[in-house]
Amino acid sequence: MNELPFAFVKIFTGDIIYGGKVTSNWEHQYIQTILKVFCSENMLSPRYTFFESKLYYGPDFKRLDQYSSYVDNLPLVDNQEILNIDSNAYSELQVQTIRQQEFWYLRPFN
Numbered sequence: 001m002n003e004l005p006f007a008f009v010k011i012f013t014g015d016i017i018y019g020g021k022v023t024s025n026w027e028h029q030y031i032q033t034i035l036k037v038f039c040s041e042n043m044l045s046p047r048y049t050f051f052e053s054k055l056y057y058g059p060d061f062k063r064l065d066q067y068s069s070y071v072d073n074l075p076l077v078d079n080q081e082i083l084n085i086d087s088n089a090y091s092e093l094q095v096q097t098i099r100q101q102e103f104w105y106l107r108p109f110n
Contacts, residue, residue, distance in 0.1 A: 004044075010035045 014031045022028045042048055043058055050056040059070050085093070 004041075006039050006041060009039045013039065 014035050018031055061067050
């Protein structure tokens with residue numbers, strides 16, 4: 001077997017690994033949509049990028065420090081391109097994330 005079984009990877013990742021954590025049909029469809037982008041034969045092509053920004057790609061480096069540098073230079077916060085949401089939804093996501101972080105830091109420690 002010389003080919004990667006992408007259909008199996010999508011089923012294994014979407015239904016088996018995340019399947020128990022998905023609570024709605026919309027979430028299941030969203031995961032399957034994301035997997036269509038990230039689990040395809042296209043990603044094995046040289047210079048393939050996942051999005052138009054060309055920030056996210058499968059690097060083909062020779063040394064470990066090059067991989068480390070690539071990962072270290074990725075954004076700490078996912079941008080709206082990777083989440084595939086419009087700017088209003090992205091702004092609301094940022095607000096909700098900040099509120100959750102504030103709640104976490106303000107909670108009493110026992």
